Amino acid sequence: MTNYPFSHKLIHFIINGFCGWLGIFFFLLLHNAYPDISLSPSSLPPGHPPVQKEGGSPPPLDHLFRGSPDTIREEESLPSGSIVFEIKDVENKSVSQAPVMLHVLSFHNTKKEKYDSLSSQTDMHGECRFDNLRPQSKTFYQISTTKGEATFSSVPFFLKEKGLRGTLHIYPVTSEIERTLLVTQAFFSIELKEDHIEVEEVFSLYNFGRNAWLASNVLLPLPPNFQALLPEEEVEKPKASIIKGEGIRIDGTFGPGKHQIAFQWRTVYSLKEKITLRLLPHLSFLRIVVPAPYRVDFKTDELPSAEHFKDSSGKQLLIVEHQFQKDAPLSHFTFQFIPPAGENLLKLITVNASVIIVGSGFFTGIKNKRKKKKEKRELILTALQKITQDRIDGEIDQAAFKEERDLLIDALARTFHNKNQSV
Known part of the structure; x- marks a missing residue:
């Protein structure tokens, strides 16, 4: 199955709309979507008795979080081929005896060719060191650590002439998305061919809180006979998996910051057939792009009527976009193509x-x-x-x-x- 030729249209709209919408999400987050979330250090209401955080208790309701960022930089005192990473917790304190994995990925002509990994753990100062690594232009590295079932990982990086020093943070973990401050956007490109439809889905997830969401077996159902194409992923990150005959499964740890899940699929289609697509929770914004000339009917009351636009090449597009509030969530939408x-x-x-x-x-x-x-x-x-x-x-x-x-x-x-x- 080859890559779909229409994917560039969705990327074009994401780039154009991203900056403006990000500011809107902050406003939405603070004033509309989460009015009950406190910005004080304690997320418990006044007069509430203290809650014990030990012994496996779930983390408190999340609040807007401005933590220390993960870092990676060249270090003069380290020789080339050496990496030192420090693992820190949400309070920016060093974590000793934490398991650490160094992932080594080699690529050739944009395709993954070889994967290897090295394991270690942090010392009493929360640091872990790897030596005798060989810098190569087509090999990049990634550090990860685990906390229970959750995995936290650095951005992929290349070795340089000098050694590297970095920090990686771990956060409180919950499998209950309602205990996080996570907001999602969804972008769809839906194109009708002679006897099938081709769909690209891109979910952007923004975690503005201190609690990481551990997603496990989150299924996005698709038509039974679908065929999917997934992008090449880094080793340790939230990812999509194909479940044959069922849909796309989302697994992984969504810590503070931005994450993205993207995939493409196709299925046989007959005109006027209705298809329902599920969305990820905490949806704040939805955009759907449909190339003309076919009319598409969205059988979802919450969605506005499609508007006509032209892309950079002059091609006619139908676009539906909508911003949602927390008290009016949307979990799915249904559509059907109707020929003129x-x-x-x-x-x-x-x-x-x-x-x-x-x-x-x-x-x-x-x-x-x-x-x-x-x-x-x-x-x-x-x-x-x-x-x-x-x-x-x-x-x-x-x-x-x-x-x-x-x-x-x-x-x-x-x-x-x-x-x-x-x-």
């Missing part, structure tokens, strides 16, 4: 007229042109009757009815236009 009735009927008319022309020409020649025009005219009148009935039955809206009716009337007028022949 006039367009399909005109295709039918063209095919039938061609058959008539060929057949008539073969048997009776040019003398039967009047009969052919009359038959074509009857087909167009039948099509006009059909779209009128569809409008009465509510199958198409007024705008689509007007557009299709005008196309058919123009086609009807052309059947009367002949300077050399009266019909």
Whole structure:
């Protein structure tokens, strides 16, 4: 299965909209989405008795968090090929005896070629050191540590001429997303082909709190016969997995900061078939991009009507986008493609007229042109009757009815236009 040619459209819209929406998310987060979250050091309400944090108790309700960032930099005192990482907790204190893994990934022509790993643990100062590593242009490294079932990892990095020193933080962990301050965005590109649809889904997750969300077996159901394509991932990060016949499963640790899950899939499709797609929790913004000319009907009351736009190449697009509040969440949406009735009927008319022309020409020649025009005219009148009935039955809206009716009337007028022949 090859990469889909329409994926660049979604990336184009993500880049254009990202900066503006990020500011909106902060506002949404503080003023609309989470009005009950305190910004004080304690997330418990006034007068609440203290809660013991030891013995496996869940972390308290999260609050807006500005912790120390993970770092990695060159170190003059370290020789080339040496890495020293310090593991710190949410209070920026060193963590001793923490398990540490060094992941080594080698690539060739953008494809993963070799993977290796080295294990160790931090000393009493919370540091762990790896030596005698060879800098290579197509090999990058990644540090990870675990806390229970959760995994925290550094950004991938390359070795340089000097040694490297870095810090990696671990955070309180919860499997209850409601105890986190995590906000999600969803971007969909949905394209209809001759006998199937191709869909790209991109979920951006922003964790503004101190509690990491441990996602386990979070399933996004897809049609039974789907085929999916997943991007090449780093070793230790939240990731998507294909569950054949069911959908895409999301697993991993979503600590403070930004995370992204992306995948593409396709499935056979018949016009007017309804498909329902599930969304990740805490959705604040949704954007759906559908290339024209087919109309798409979203069977979800919370979504606004699609608007028409043009991309950089001038191609027509239908775009639906909406911002959600916490008290009006959206867990899924349903859509179906509806072809323009006039367009399909005109295709039918063209095919039938061609058959008539060929057949008539073969048997009776040019003398039967009047009969052919009359038959074509009857087909167009039948099509006009059909779209009128569809409008009465509510199958198409007024705008689509007007557009299709005008196309058919123009086609009807052309059947009367002949300077050399009266019909």
